[in-house]
Amino acid sequence: MRLLLSIRLLGLILLPGLAVLPGTGNTAFRCGSSLVDVGDWPVEVEERCGAPDYVATYPTATVPGVGVVGEVEHWYYNPGPHGFIRRLEFRDGKLRSEHSLGYGFSGDSAGDCSPARLQSGVSEFEMVAYCGEPVSRRVTWEAIGRGSDIAGHYRPGTLVPVEEWMYETGKTQFRRIIRMRNGRVTHVETTRKPRGN
Template sequence: MRVSLSIRVLMLMMLPGLAALPGVANGAFRCGTSLVDVGDWPVEVEERCGAPDYVATYPTATVPGVGVVGEVEHWYYNPGPQGFIRRLEFRDGELKRESSLGYGFAGDSAGDCSPVRLQDGLSEFEMVAYCGEPISRRVTWETVGRGSMAVGHYRPKTLVPVEEWLYETGKSQFRRIVTLRNGRITQVETTKKPQ
C-alpha cells in the first residue's frame, strides 16, 4: 500500500513539469496573468497576450475567381532566453493549437545568419529573426495523415505548408535555399546564382 501511494504522489509531482516541456501542447495556457484556450478568437488572444512578435499567414483554400477562402496563421511569442517561444496556430479565425518551441532569444541575436544557426527544427520566426526576410518564397501544400473512421470518429487529412525561402549569401556567387515544413526548417542547401 505504501509503494502505491508513493508512486501516486511522485506522478502527481511530475505532471506539472511534463506539461511545461517544449513541444507538449495542452488545452489552456497562461499568458501573463490570463488564460488562453483552444477555440479563442485572435482578438481575445491579443488582448491577453499582447501583439505577437511574428505572424506567418498561409492560404489553405482558394476558389477560382474568388481567391483565398481559408487561412492558417502562425503567431509567435518570444519571451527571451529565460522562457520558451510559443507558437499559436489559428485556422479560420480560431485558435486550434499551441506549442512550445525551444528557448527564446534576446534581441541582439538578429542578423546572425551563419550556416551553423540554420539547423533542422528552427522555426520560421527564428529564421526571420536571424536572417531577415527572404528575397523570394515558394509555397506548396503537403497532405499529412489520412482520413479514417476510428470508433465512429472521422480523422481528416491535414494540409501543411511547405515553403522554400531563397536568401542571398552576401557578395558571393551562391544563394541559400531553406525548406520549411509547417513552419520548421527541414533542409538547407546552397546553390549557384544564375549567370
C-alpha cells in the same frame, strides 16, 4: 491480496490529481496573469498576451480555379533567453493550439544568419529574426502518406503546403533555399546563382 488493494487505493487517490497537472488534457495556458484557451478569438488573445512578435500566414487548402480556401496563422511570442518561445496557431478565426519551442533570444542575435543557425527544426520566426525577410518566397504542395492500404488499394496522399524561402548570401555566387513545413525548417540547400547575376 493486501498489496493489490493498496495499489488500487493509491491509484484512486492519485488519479484525480493527474487531471490538474499541466499537459494532461488541460487546454488553457497562462499568458502573463491571464488565461488563454483553445477556441479564443485572436482579439481576446492579443488583449491578454499583447501583440505577437511575429505573425506568419500561409494556405492550408486550395481549390483549382478558386484559389486559397483555408489559411493558418502562427503567432510567435519571444520572452527572451530566459523563457521559451511560444507559437500560437489560429485556424478559422480561433486559437487551435499552443506550442512551446526552444529558448527565446535577445535582440543581439538578429542578423546572425550563419550556417550554424540554419538547421532543421528552426521556426519561421527565428529565421526572420536571424536572417531577415527572404528575397523571394513560394508555396508548393507535397503529398504525404500516399501508397497502398492493407487491401492493396491505392490511397492518395494528403497535400500539405511547403514554404520555400530564398536568401542571398551576400556578394558570393550562392543562394540558400530554406524549405519549411508547418512553420519549421525541414531542409537547407545552397545553390549557385545563374550566370550573369
